[in-house]
Structures are given as structure tokens and as C-alpha cells.
Amino acid sequence: MSMNGAEAWQAHVNKFNRVAAKAKESFSVLTSSTIKLLNYSENATYLATNEEKQEKYILRVCRPNYHTKSEIESEMAWIKSIHESSPIEVSLPIVGDNGEYIQKVKLEDGPQEYCCSLFTFLKGEAPDENKESELIRQFENLGEITxxxxxxxxxxxxxxxxxxxxTWDYETILGENPKWARWQDGLGMTPERKKLFQRVSETIKHRLDKFGKGPTRFGLIHGDLRLANLLVDGEHIKVIDFDDCGFGWYLFDLGTSLSFIEHKHYVPSLIDAWLKGYRKVRHLSKEEEQEIPTFIMMRRLMLISWVGSRENETTKExxxxxxIQTxxxxxKYLEDFEHSNVN
Structure with a gap:
């Protein structure tokens, strides 16, 4: 008898729970700690708590075959460099008892290998998309941090x-063989909608080809600065979850900050606030600014592919x-950009 969606989802979570319990043995700091699942999305993330010592850590179990060990090691190296050379507060990796940041775990009943990592715990809460005025203020701070x-x-x-x-570019996001999945296979697709989105995709490609990948426009980015990966602590914003960091357009980080809220009425105010904060630190030309909707639409289509190909609480919701809301x-994007030229 085949499992339904909910049963399959629970089976995946149960497997990750077993991996996390085994990974715990690789870190002495987790002795006497209890672990609790915080989030299951691309990976499974756990809160490890030692009540006696009043210590908290974050344990991450990576989905098999998503990143290689060397890719995760590069992620760790970047996080450490950010901590050492910038004012941004990040969750730092912690070495295991064998001196390695990445612990490989196998279960007895399968050949799959899971890469597990431990991070420092940061205080804070994710920004609330329903608190508009707060969010606008936070986006100015986020622009500066970005x-x-x-x-x-x-x-x-x-x-x-x-x-x-x-590399997060057109080919790996919206191309024929994207890293996540094809937007064409997203939920709620109709022939008419596919035609509409295809025109959007073609327009995005045309404009990004013209925009180019110069060194001030394209480089190592976080790649997933959505609200869930930000922690607000008083006036400070901390950045977590570098799992999708890679080489992409710098402005794509703004597109990812608007993930799942692209259709909200207050988005123009968020963009204005973000630009105000960003320009406190770094110059952004008018040409770059006018291309922001392209990166927002590329991310939106990317997320349609993600929702259609993943089974977790966010995609269910x-x-x-x-x-349909796209x-x-x-x-609007086609009206503004389909037949216009990049200056």
C-alpha cells in the first residue's frame, strides 16, 4: 500500500530525527542536550538545549545529494569570513569532536549519507509580514546589512x-534543467498561465543577458534572505541559514528578501526602505535599480517551482x-518590461 502525502512527509521527518540523534554523538557539547525539530524544508533544523548548562545550539541535517561536503565547507568558510571581517552577526559553525565542521552520518537501514553541522544559537525573532510599519523600518536595516x-x-x-x-543564474533557476524544479510543473498551472509565465521567463532572460555578470553585479550572495532567515533582536538584524549561498546577481538577494510576499501592497515601500539602507553603504546605479522587478519575478517563478516540488508545512500552506496570485x-511586469530596452 502506498503512503499518502502526509504519511510520506512524516516518514521523511522520522528519518531525519534518527539522523539527528546519531549526529548528536559527534559533538561533546551536545552531551545531555535534548533536540527538538524547529523546521523541515530543504534540510531539517533542530534546537539542541542543555538545560543544566543553559546552553542552546542549532543542529542542521542536510538533505542527501543537495550539497557536497566541499560545498558545505565553502559555506562554513564564508560564514567565518563574514564574522571576522564585517559587522554582520551570523550563526557560527562549531567543530565536532573529530575536528571537522561536517559530520557524515549513515543509518543502519540505508546507504544514504547525511551531512550534519552544528551552529551557535542566536536570539531573535523573524520579522512579521503582518506588521507593515515595523517591516518597512526593518527593511532599511536589511538593505544596509545586504x-x-x-x-x-x-x-x-x-x-x-x-x-x-x-551558481544561481537564469539557467539554474528558470532554464531547462533548473537546480530546484521547473516552474512549468508548479501547482495551479493552466495552458493560459503557462503562456503568460513563459513570456515573463523569456523577458527575464533577455534583460539579464543585457544586464550582464560584471564583478560589481554578480558574485557570492546569501541567496535566501527571506524573512524566516532573519532574526530581529531589538534594533539589530542577524542573518542565518547560508545553505543556499552561491554565485548570483547581488540584486537577487533583494528578490529573495521579498519571498512569498511579492504580491503584498506594501512591497514598493519595502523596496524604497531597502534602497535607502543599501545606499548608506554601497552605490547602486539607476540602471540597477530599474532592474529590481526582474529579480523579484525570477524569484517568484523559482518559488512556484519549489512549492510544486516540495512537501513541507510552508508549501502546504x-x-x-x-x-494564482502571481x-x-x-x-504588470510584462506591461513594464516586455518591449522596453535596457538603457
Missing amino acids: AQLHEHSIKNHQTFSSFKRL LGSEYT DPLAE
């Missing part, structure tokens, strides 16, 4: 270019409605 991240990336371009990380965004 510019600092990009400055760090540009200054160390030669060093980072040797890192083993994914979004469903086909997320695709129609007016797509039509």
Missing part, C-alpha cells in the same frame, strides 16, 4: 571565486493560491 555583505563579497572576489558553491504581477 550592502555590507555585498561589499565583503566584492572585496574578496578572487578568494571566494575558488569556493565550491552553486501556500498551495496553488501562490501561483498572475497580476506577471501581467
